[in-house]
Amino acid sequence: MAxxxxxxxxxxxxxxxxxxxxxxxxxxxxxxxxxTKFGCGMAQCxxxxxxxxxxxxxxxxxxxxxxxxxxxxxxxxxxxxxxxxVQQAWIEHDVPxxxxxxxxxxxxxxxFLNQNPSPxxxxxxxAMNGNICRCGTYLRIKAAVKTASQNS
Numbered sequence: 001m002a003x004x005x006x007x008x009x010x011x012x013x014x015x016x017x018x019x020x021x022x023x024x025x026x027x028x029x030x031x032x033x034x035x036t037k038f039g040c041g042m043a044q045c046x047x048x049x050x051x052x053x054x055x056x057x058x059x060x061x062x063x064x065x066x067x068x069x070x071x072x073x074x075x076x077x078x079x080x081x082x083x084x085x086v087q088q089a090w091i092e093h094d095v096p097x098x099x100x101x102x103x104x105x106x107x108x109x110x111x112f113l114n115q116n117p118s119p120x121x122x123x124x125x126x127a128m129n130g131n132i133c134r135c136g137t138y139l140r141i142k143a144a145v146k147t148a149s150q151n152s
Contacts, residue, residue: 004064008033009077019065024048026064027074035075035103039132046131049104050074056111075103078110086110089148097135105131109145117152119145 002019005012008031015030027033027050036059039047043058050059051073078084086109096102105128112119112127119127124145133141 002065004067006064006067006072007069008072009074010071015064017064020063022060023050023062023064023067023072024059027059027072033074033076037100037103039101039104044130044132045101046104046108047101049107049131051107051111054111054114056108073107075107078107084110085148085151086113086144089144089151092147093140093144095137095140095144097137101131101133105133105141109141109148113145113149113152117149119149121146124149 001016003014003016005014006026013031015026017026017030024036024038027036028038036050037047038060039045041060043061046058048058048060049056051057052067053070079087086106090096090102090106108128108131116123116127121142124142128141128145
């Protein structure tokens with residue numbers, strides 16, 4: 001076990017865990033930030049996406065020991081009142097069905113739009129490609145990302 005001080009959603013949080021513990025489980029099990037979901041455990045589906053210094057990262061395969069002083073943002077920290085442009089676009093386009101993948105989808109879209117605020121449809125498809133939606137709402141996801149890019 002080792003002690004880690006993590007910068008999460010603008011707050012410093014301390015945890016004592018095995019250094020190899022994936023950040024996902026630190027967030028969920030030790031800090032009760034359960035918006036970030038477990039999907040595959042292999043960084044293939046995107047359900048566990050968080051921001052690490054503003055860049056989308058898969059927390060299921062990221063050992064807590066590799067985070068260092070990086071700023072971590074979870075879905076809980078994306079906006080205080082659910083009013084981030086991506087979250088608002090998700091509501092406008094009625095994106096979620098089961099909702100399980102949505103936190104990861106939203107976090108991926110938000111990081112992407114921070115880097116590319118005026119993307120083409122092809123760029124949106126490429127950026128969102130690694131996030132799996134079992135319900136198949138890909139057309140609504142793409143439309144919501146496009147709307148969020150216009151409202152940012």
